[in-house]
Amino acid sequence: MAQVRAAGLNLAAIPFPLVARLSFMSIPTAVAMFAAMSYYGDFLKAQSPNFYDPSHYEEFDFIVGYPAIAKYFFWRVEEMPTPLEPIPSMAVYLQRLASTDYQYRTTPQNNSCLAMDEQRSLWPRGKGLGGTSNLNFMIYQRGNPRDYDELADITGDEEWRYQNLLQFFKKSEDYHGNYGNDKYHGSTGPLYVGKLKTTYLADKFVEAAKELGYPERDLNSEQSAGFSQLDATLKDGRRWSTYEAFIRPIEPYRSNLVIYRYATVIKVHLDRRKSAYGVTYVRHGMQKFVRARREVIISAGAVDSPKLLLLSGIGPRSQLHDLGLPCRANLPVGQNLQDHVTTLVGPFTMRAKGLLIDRDLNLNALNAYMRNGEGPMSSLAGVSAVGFITSALSKDPKWPDIGYFMSDSGVHRSLADDFTRILGMKEGVLQKYYGPHVGSDANFVLVMLGKPKSVGELRLRSRSPWDKPLIDPKYFSHPDDIKTMKHAVKFIVGLYEQTKTYRELGAKLASNPFPGCEQVAFKSDAYFECYIRHLTMTIYHPSGTCAMGKRRNDTVAVVDSQLRVLKTRGLRVADTSVLRFITNANLNAPAILVGEKAAFLVRRHWALQFVVCSKINYYLLLNEERLCFYTQRV
Numbered sequence: 149m150a151q152v153r154a155a156g157l158n159l160a161a162i163p164f165p166l167v168a169r170l171s172f173m174s175i176p177t178a179v180a181m182f183a184a185m186s187y188y189g190d191f192l193k194a195q196s197p198n199f200y201d202p203s204h205y206e207e208f209d210f211i212v213g214y215p216a217i218a219k220y221f222f223w224r225v226e227e228m229p230t231p232l233e234p235i236p237s238m239a240v241y242l243q244r245l246a247s248t249d250y251q252y253r254t255t256p257q258n259n260s261c262l263a264m265d266e267q268r269s270l271w272p273r274g275k276g277l278g279g280t281s282n283l284n285f286m287i288y289q290r291g292n293p294r295d296y297d298e299l300a301d302i303t304g305d306e307e308w309r310y311q312n313l314l315q316f317f318k319k320s321e322d323y324h325g326n327y328g329n330d331k332y333h334g335s336t337g338p339l340y341v342g343k344l345k346t347t348y349l350a351d352k353f354v355e356a357a358k359e360l361g362y363p364e365r366d367l368n369s370e371q372s373a374g375f376s377q378l379d380a381t382l383k384d385g386r387r388w389s390t391y392e393a394f395i396r397p398i399e400p401y402r403s404n405l406v407i408y409r410y411a412t413v414i415k416v417h418l419d420r421r422k423s424a425y426g427v428t429y430v431r432h433g434m435q436k437f438v439r440a441r442r443e444v445i446i447s448a449g450a451v452d453s454p455k456l457l458l459l460s461g462i463g464p465r466s467q468l469h470d471l472g473l474p475c476r477a478n479l480p481v482g483q484n485l486q487d488h489v490t491t492l493v494g495p496f497t498m499r500a501k502g503l504l505i506d507r508d509l510n511l512n513a514l515n516a517y518m519r520n521g522e523g524p525m526s527s528l529a530g531v532s533a534v535g536f537i538t539s540a541l542s543k544d545p546k547w548p549d550i551g552y553f554m555s556d557s558g559v560h561r562s563l564a565d566d567f568t569r570i571l572g573m574k575e576g577v578l579q580k581y582y583g584p585h586v587g588s589d590a591n592f593v594l595v596m597l598g599k600p601k602s603v604g605e606l607r608l609r610s611r612s613p614w615d616k617p618l619i620d621p622k623y624f625s626h627p628d629d630i631k632t633m634k635h636a637v638k639f640i641v642g643l644y645e646q647t648k649t650y651r652e653l654g655a656k657l658a659s660n661p662f663p664g665c666e667q668v669a670f671k672s673d674a675y676f677e678c679y680i681r682h683l684t685m686t687i688y689h690p691s692g693t694c695a696m697g698k699r700r701n702d703t704v705a706v707v708d709s710q711l712r713v714l715k716t717r718g719l720r721v722a723d724t725s726v727l728r729f730i731t732n733a734n735l736n737a738p739a740i741l742v743g744e745k746a747a748f749l750v751r752r753h754w755a756l757q758f759v760v761c762s763k764i765n766y767y768l769l770l771n772e773e774r775l776c777f778y779t780q781r782v
C-alpha cells in the first residue's frame with residue numbers, strides 16, 4: 149500500500165463500486181466455493197470401510213450438539229466457517245446463502261409484517277461450527293438480572309439467580325470493552341469481548357440520551373435504563389464466534405474430543421425406560437448410529453432443538469399423533485416460542501459524517517482493515533451504540549423492556565435492495581421509502597421490544613427431518629406489545645428531533661410516509677402503529693421452545709433447572725430454547741451462559757457419579773465400569 153501511495157495514487161479516490169462492490173457481487177460465489185471445498189475435504193476424510201458399513205457404530209461418553217461444553221464430545225455441524233465470516237462488514241451478506249444459513253421463514257403473520265413478502269419474517273440461523281454466532285452482528289449484551297432471577301423463581305433453583313450466574317458470564321469472558329469492572333467482567337475466559345475500533349456518531353447518541361436523563365452506563369453489569377457505546381465479540385476487527393473462542397483453540401489437542409462435521413442428527417433414541425442411548429445422524433449421504441454411554445446433550449438452537457425432540461417422539465401427544473409419530477414423552481415442546489420483535493426507524497438524516505458505504509468503502513478502508521482491523525470494514529453494519537428504557541407497562545421500573553441499537557450507516561445506493569433481500573420484503577417498498585435520501589448521512593435505530601408478551605409456537609411440518617418446521621411467533625398477538633412498541637418509537641423520534649445534541653446536527657426523521665401508511669396523519673399515533681405493523685422485523689432471537697421449569701405441575705416446562713428433559717433420562721438441552729422468559733437483550737451472551745452452566749452441571753453430576761461408581765465398581769462389581777455408567781444416568 150505504501151508503494152501505491154508513493155506512486156501518487158489517492159486510495160480514497162478509488163471508490164467502492166470499483167473495488168469492494170465487485171467483491172460483494174461475488175460473495176455468494178466465494179462462500180459457495182469455500183463451502184464446496186470444505187465439504188469435499190471432509191468427505192474425503194470420512195472415507196473408510198467402516199463409514200460404508202451400516203452395522204458399524206461408534207460409542208462415546210457424551211454426544212453433544214454444540215460447543216461451550218468442552219469435554220469428551222462427538223459433534224455435529226454443517227459447514228466450516230468461510231474466510232469471509234470473520235469480517236464484520238460481511239455479516240449482512242452471509243444471510244440467505246445455502247451454505248451459511250438454514251433460511252427459515254415464519255408462517256404468514258396476522259396484522260404484522262405487512263411490508264414483507266407473504267407477511268412472513270425471515271429467520272436466518274447459522275450453520276457451521278459456531279452456529280448462529282458465525283453470522284450474527286456480534287453485539288454483546290447479557291440482559292437484565294431479573295431475566296435470570298425469574299428462572300430461579302419459577303424453578304425454585306437459586307443457582308439460576310443472576311448473582312449466582314455472574315461467575316459463568318465472567319468465566320467465559322476476556323473483557324476489553326468500554327467499561328472495565330472486575331465485579332462484573334472476567335479477563336481470563338476464551339470469549340473476547342472488545343470495543344469497536346472505529347465509531348462515527350455513537351457518542352452523539354449517548355450524549356442526546358443524557359439530555360433526557362438517561363446515564364451512560366455499563367449495560368452488561370446490572371442493566372437498568374441507560375445508554376452506552378457497544379461492546380462486541382470482536383477482536384482486532386475480527387468476529388469472535390463461539391467456534392473461534394471455545395473450539396478452535398482446543399480442537400487439535402483434545403484426544404477425547406471427536407468432531408464430526410456435516411453430520412445432521414435426525415433422531416434421539418430412547419430405550420424402554422425412556423433413557424437416551426444414542427442418536428441417528430446423516431453424514432455425506434450415510435445414515436449412521438452413535439451410542440452414548442452417559443448422556444445426549446442437544447444444542448441445536450431454539451428452532452432445531454425442539455424439532456429434533458419432536459422427531460424423536462418428545463412433544464405434545466396430539467401433534468405427534470396427527471403426524472403418525474409415537475409419543476414417548478408428552479411435553480409442551482415448541483409451545484413457548486418467544487422472539488424480540490423489532491422495527492427499524494429511520495433514516496434520521498443529519499449534517500454529521502457517519503459511515504456512507506458508497507463514499508467510505510474504498511482502498512483506504514481495505515488498507516485500514518488489513519493493517520489494524522479498523523475502519524468501515526470493521527463496522528457492524530454501523531451499529532455502535534445501544535440503549536434501554538423502561539415503559540409504563542414494564543413489570544418493574546428497574547427492568548427495562550425496550551432496547552435501541554443505533555446504526556450510523558447512512559443511506560447508500562444499494563441499501564434498499566440489500567434490506568429487501570435480507571428481510572424478505574416486498575419489492576419496491578424500501579426503494580420508494582429510502583429513495584429520496586440516497587447519499588445522505590443518517591442514523592437508523594433498531595427498536596426492540598425487550599420483554600414481549602406475545603407467545604408463539606413451533607410445530608413439525610411433517611415427519612421428514614429435512615422439512616423446515618412451521619414457525620409462528622404470533623407477533624403482536626398480545627395487545628400490550630404494540631402499545632409498548634409505539635411508545636418506544638415515539639421516544640426515539642423525540643430523541644432525534646428534540647434534543648439539543650441532534651438539533652445542532654439538523655437531525656430529522658424522513659419526511660415521506662412509509663409506503664402503505666400514506667393515508668394516516670404523519671407521525672400520529674396511528675401512523676407509528678401502521679409503520680410498526682408494516683416494517684415488523686425480528687432481531688433474530690427465538691427462544692423458549694424447550695422451556696425450563698419445575699419438574700412437576702408445570703404445563704410449560706420441557707426441561708428442569710438441570711436442563712434435563714422431563715419424563716426421560718440421559719437427555720439434556722443446552723441452548724436458548726431453554727430460556728423460558730426471553731432476556732432483555734441480544735441472545736448470544738445468554739446462549740454462552742447456558743453452555744457454561746450446562747458444562748458445569750454435567751461435570752458436577754458425573755464427577756460425583758464417578759467417585760461413587762468407582763468405589764462400587766472397585767469393591768463390589770469387579771471393576772465393571774460400564775455397568776455403573778449405564779445404571780447411573782441423569
Ligand SMILES: Cc1cc2nc3c(=O)[nH]c(=O)nc-3n(C[C@H](O)[C@H](O)[C@H](O)COP(=O)(O)OP(=O)(O)OC[C@H]3O[C@@H](n4cnc5c(N)ncnc54)[C@H](O)[C@@H]3O)c2cc1C
Pocket residue numbers: 213214224225226243271272273274275276277278279280281283284285286287288289411412413414447448449450452453456687688689690723724725734735736737739
Ligand atoms: C442475523 C443474526 C444476527 C444476530 N445478531 C446478534 C448479535 O449481534 N448479538 C447477539 O447477542 N445475538 C445475535 N443474534 C442471536 C444469537 O447469535 C443467537 O441467539 C445465538 O447464537 C443462538 O445460539 P444457540 O446455541 O442457541 O443456537 P445456534 O447458534 O443456532 O447453534 C445451533 C447449532 O446446532 C446446529 N444444528 C442445528 N440442527 C442440527 C441437527 N439436526 N443436527 C446437528 N446439528 C444441528 C447448527 O448448525 C448450529 O451449529 C443474531 C442472530 C442472527 C440470525
